[in-house]
Amino acid sequence: MEIMKEIGQGAMTIRLKGRLETVTAPKLEEVVANELEDITALTVVMEEVEYVSSAGLRVLLGAEKKMKAKGGELTVEQVPPAVMDVFKITGFDKILTLR
Amino acid sequence: MEAVTDDLDLKGSGFMRVKHTIGFKIMAFLLGMVLVAAFINGAVSITNLKLMKNISVKNSRSLGGTAAQRSEKALEHMAKEQLLTVSKEKAAYIDEKFLEVRSYVHGIAQTAKRIYENPDQYPDRLTPPPAEESTELAAQLLYSQRLEDAGIKQREEILKLGNLQDMLVQYNANNDMVSSTYISTLSGWVIQADYIAYSKFEEKGGAPSYLESEDRQWYKRALSAKEGQYVYSDVIEDVHGGGSCIVCAEPVYKGEEVVAVAGTGSYLNTVNQAVLETSVNGTGYAFLLNYNGQVMVSAMTEGETAASSDTPADLRKSENTQLADTAVSMTAGFCGVDRILLDGEEVYIAYAPLPTMGWSFAAVMAVEDVISPALETQKHILAMTEETAKQQDQAIGKAIKMITGMVVVVILMLGIAGVAMTRRFTRPILALTRDVKKIGAGNLDYRTNISSGDEIEELGAAFNAMADKVQAYIKSFAAATAEKERIRTELTVAAHLQSDMLPAAKGCFTQYQEFTLAAVMRPAKEVGGDFYDFFMTDEEHLALVVADVSGKGVPAALFMVIAKALLQSNIKREKNLERAFEITNESLCANNKNGMFVTAWAGILDISDGTLTYINAGHCHPLIKGRDGNVVYLTELGGFVLAGAEGMTYRQSVVRLRAGDILFQCSDGVTEANDCDGALYGEERLKRILELFGSNEPQEVIDAVWNDVCTFEGIAEQFDDITMLAVRFNAEANKKEAWCGTPHIESMPDVIKFMDDILKEETVNKSDRAKLLVAVDELYSNICRYSKASEAEITCHVVPEYVQIIFEDNGVAFNPLENDMPDITQNAEEREIGGLGIYMVRTMMDDVEYENADGKNRLTIKLMR
Numbered sequence A: 001m002e003i004m005k006e007i008g009q010g011a012m013t014i015r016l017k018g019r020l021e022t023v024t025a026p027k028l029e030e031v032v033a034n035e036l037e038d039i040t041a042l043t044v045v046m047e048e049v050e051y052v053s054s055a056g057l058r059v060l061l062g063a064e065k066k067m068k069a070k071g072g073e074l075t076v077e078q079v080p081p082a083v084m085d086v087f088k089i090t091g092f093d094k095i096l097t098l099r
Numbered sequence B: 001m002e003a004v005t006d007d008l009d010l011k012g013s014g015f016m017r018v019k020h021t022i023g024f025k026i027m028a029f030l031l032g033m034v035l036v037a038a039f040i041n042g043a044v045s046i047t048n049l050k051l052m053k054n055i056s057v058k059n060s061r062s063l064g065g066t067a068a069q070r071s072e073k074a075l076e077h078m079a080k081e082q083l084l085t086v087s088k089e090k091a092a093y094i095d096e097k098f099l100e101v102r103s104y105v106h107g108i109a110q111t112a113k114r115i116y117e118n119p120d121q122y123p124d125r126l127t128p129p130p131a132e133e134s135t136e137l138a139a140q141l142l143y144s145q146r147l148e149d150a151g152i153k154q155r156e157e158i159l160k161l162g163n164l165q166d167m168l169v170q171y172n173a174n175n176d177m178v179s180s181t182y183i184s185t186l187s188g189w190v191i192q193a194d195y196i197a198y199s200k201f202e203e204k205g206g207a208p209s210y211l212e213s214e215d216r217q218w219y220k221r222a223l224s225a226k227e228g229q230y231v232y233s234d235v236i237e238d239v240h241g242g243g244s245c246i247v248c249a250e251p252v253y254k255g256e257e258v259v260a261v262a263g264t265g266s267y268l269n270t271v272n273q274a275v276l277e278t279s280v281n282g283t284g285y286a287f288l289l290n291y292n293g294q295v296m297v298s299a300m301t302e303g304e305t306a307a308s309s310d311t312p313a314d315l316r317k318s319e320n321t322q323l324a325d326t327a328v329s330m331t332a333g334f335c336g337v338d339r340i341l342l343d344g345e346e347v348y349i350a351y352a353p354l355p356t357m358g359w360s361f362a363a364v365m366a367v368e369d370v371i372s373p374a375l376e377t378q379k380h381i382l383a384m385t386e387e388t389a390k391q392q393d394q395a396i397g398k399a400i401k402m403i404t405g406m407v408v409v410v411i412l413m414l415g416i417a418g419v420a421m422t423r424r425f426t427r428p429i430l431a432l433t434r435d436v437k438k439i440g441a442g443n444l445d446y447r448t449n450i451s452s453g454d455e456i457e458e459l460g461a462a463f464n465a466m467a468d469k470v471q472a473y474i475k476s477f478a479a480a481t482a483e484k485e486r487i488r489t490e491l492t493v494a495a496h497l498q499s500d501m502l503p504a505a506k507g508c509f510t511q512y513q514e515f516t517l518a519a520v521m522r523p524a525k526e527v528g529g530d531f532y533d534f535f536m537t538d539e540e541h542l543a544l545v546v547a548d549v550s551g552k553g554v555p556a557a558l559f560m561v562i563a564k565a566l567l568q569s570n571i572k573r574e575k576n577l578e579r580a581f582e583i584t585n586e587s588l589c590a591n592n593k594n595g596m597f598v599t600a601w602a603g604i605l606d607i608s609d610g611t612l613t614y615i616n617a618g619h620c621h622p623l624i625k626g627r628d629g630n631v632v633y634l635t636e637l638g639g640f641v642l643a644g645a646e647g648m649t650y651r652q653s654v655v656r657l658r659a660g661d662i663l664f665q666c667s668d669g670v671t672e673a674n675d676c677d678g679a680l681y682g683e684e685r686l687k688r689i690l691e692l693f694g695s696n697e698p699q700e701v702i703d704a705v706w707n708d709v710c711t712f713e714g715i716a717e718q719f720d721d722i723t724m725l726a727v728r729f730n731a732e733a734n735k736k737e738a739w740c741g742t743p744h745i746e747s748m749p750d751v752i753k754f755m756d757d758i759l760k761e762e763t764v765n766k767s768d769r770a771k772l773l774v775a776v777d778e779l780y781s782n783i784c785r786y787s788k789a790s791e792a793e794i795t796c797h798v799v800p801e802y803v804q805i806i807f808e809d810n811g812v813a814f815n816p817l818e819n820d821m822p823d824i825t826q827n828a829e830e831r832e833i834g835g836l837g838i839y840m841v842r843t844m845m846d847d848v849e850y851e852n853a854d855g856k857n858r859l860t861i862k863l864m865r
Helices: A025-034 A054-069 A081-090 B002-008 B022-117 B145-150 B156-174 B217-223 B269-277 B321-331 B367-440 B455-501 B553-574 B577-590 B683-692 B698-713 B745-761 B766-787 B836-844
Strands: A002-007 A011-020 A041-052 A073-077 B138-143 B178-185 B189-194 B244-254 B257-267 B285-289 B295-298 B336-342 B345-354 B359-366 B515-522 B530-538 B541-549 B598-606 B611-617 B623-625 B631-633 B653-656 B662-666 B722-729 B737-741 B792-798 B802-809 B847-853 B856-864
Touching: A002 A025, A011 A025, A011 A054, A025 A054, A041 A054, A041 A081, A041 B766, A054 A073, A054 A081, A054 B766, A054 B836, A081 B766, A081 B836, B022 B156, B022 B178, B022 B244, B022 B257, B022 B269, B022 B285, B022 B336, B022 B345, B022 B359, B022 B367, B138 B145, B138 B156, B156 B178, B156 B189, B217 B244, B217 B257, B257 B269, B269 B285, B269 B295, B285 B321, B321 B336, B321 B345, B321 B359, B345 B367, B359 B367, B367 B455, B455 B553, B515 B530, B515 B698, B530 B553, B530 B722, B541 B553, B541 B662, B541 B722, B553 B577, B553 B598, B577 B598, B577 B611, B598 B662, B623 B683, B631 B683, B662 B698, B683 B698, B698 B722, B737 B745, B745 B766, B745 B792, B766 B792, B766 B802, B766 B836, B766 B856
Parallel strands: A011 A041, A041 A073
Antiparallel strands: A002 A011, B138 B189, B178 B189, B178 B257, B244 B257, B285 B295, B285 B359, B336 B345, B345 B359, B515 B722, B530 B541, B541 B598, B598 B611, B611 B653, B623 B631, B623 B662, B662 B722, B737 B792, B792 B802, B802 B856, B847 B856
């Protein structure tokens, strides 16, 4: 999985490409854990994600909790149908701010 | 007739039950016709009778009126005639009486005149006094008082006149009507003859009573009359007491001087009687009118025409103008009949003159009396008319009854006659029916025997002839059938043998999941020249054969057996199609004296990878229907037909079947099937039906083509053998693709790639692939984290319908399906991520099963495609 980051004033856009699953999720988790100190608006663009497993969901949930905790906001953008199915099955479509 | 049918008891013999017998129909028709005819006849008759009655009554009524009118006129005319006749007769009668009397007077006057003029010629003759107490007719000499006073006895004058006394007596005696005859001289002498002579002498004791002629009306009137002229007195009461009387008198001239008066007193009794007796047909009356219009004699005692003792009124001056007019006519001496109102009643009055007297006789009759017979007649005719009408009504009633009676009688007679007739007619029919039913029930030896001498007998004979023919035909048919049956049985056995030679597709090769196969051969005749064959040449190679021997029937079947056996043994032995075909061709040619040949197609499918090697020796092109529904013909030809020529070589072609592809091969019985119009089924239609048909199940594809061919052929007979064979290659799906290794999270990318490659290879779509890979990720990571297994195997099966992945590991027994399902409605803060993976797998997959067997956990997931 590739992670492309664009950082602006207190905002970060992460563009993901590939699969967000057991093996690849830790890479995103690392970004969430270490690089969001000054970020209040996090945007994850899912356009090129093939699928998301529960490991990926866990990272997204972590990011959401973290952003909420410091008054920031996580926005997930351009969710492909396959990923959207997973979101709906798991109730993540209600938890995450989708756009 | 029903009873007869029941007696036969031939239920189920195929004969219908009779609803209406012929007899019933004839009877119904006859009775119906009679009823209709009778009704029409009766209606017409009664209508005519009524019409006649009406005309008759009308005519009778008018006849009554006319008759009455006519008879009234006739009666009137007749009555008038009669009345007039009576009047004339009576008038003539009465006049004659008066004339007679007058002739007496005239005779007396003439004789007296002769005596006066020639006294010398007559002797003196005394007139003696009447005998005492005599009531005989006698002449007597009477005289005036002045003569006695003068003392004059019988002078010469009276002596000479005494010669008249016999004449006077004579005249009186001759006529009843005459009461007295006399001659009275101016000198005062009177010689009178009557029956009361003596009475005049009684008073004076032998001397006569004085007679003063000067006082008498007749005398006075006669003095003023001319010679030969006569006069009448008024009606006076007779001095002799003989009733009313009238005197006719005539002067006797001597030279220019009147010397005496001759007279005759006449009783009017005779005249009266004549008048009073007058009647016409018992009615009516008469009266006499004098020249002064006065009624002289009348049968009426009161009323306008009554006779009066006083001076009667002049009717000419009557207030009744009609009567006055009539009186004028009468006094004028006319004869006629008038219709006038008299005494307030309409009368006919007929009158005729009495010329002698200048009087007129009238007969009167009431009009009512005249026409009453006519009215009677009219009444009678009308009564008769009513009576006639009544009688005619009765006659009509009688006619209706008679017609009704006749109809009933005719119907009864007809009914009886009809029943008898129809029985006579239908008896042979019933007999024939019974006999035919017997024959129809299967007793073919039975023959009908009808001798009615008409068409029925002819029909019976025809039935017998037919029964003969049927019997003969059945016998020959039975023989032919037996022969045919024998051949057919043999052919059936042969067909069984042939079909037994062909391997049964159903239930065959179930151990091979790599392919699914179906085949069918339907011969046009009992045995055919088509065949198919399939067999494994080794564990991985499936050989397929579809062939068609030239010709059909037993010869083709025999050649087919040889061809099939050769092809199978050669393919099995050589494991090379080209070689096998060449050897088979040589063998077949060597024993082919009949010039038969075989078109054949054979293929060998490598079930491990779907590689199909095939040779088409003059046979139909096979088709491949891809799992995507695309259909293509394999048009490569590998060589000439088998047994066609020696030394032929064959070249094979290769095609790769993908999983789910179907190979369909048939004989030309399919593509060359004919419909009723002779059109060919054709390769295009075959291709289209394969394209359109949804299923990829070989048996279903074959059935679909078969149904379509049957639809196409319609009622046309199957012309050629039809053979079909279909094989679906399932190969790679059934070849288990497995990843094995020690479960460790680091090997996750390998596992994912392994699976992804398989799924891509099997063209599983992107969405399904994502779901399956998520599941592999979740389940494999679980095994890695929790199972503590040293070995894990992940196997993937892909078939057209579904994808199945089996996870096996030798770790601790653990059923992840027993875990609680996570609460997916919790918000971000509350959510725990544990258990979500299993939940996702169970939700996304169509089927998830866990089992623990042989110390292994086995989790199977299945996703329908």
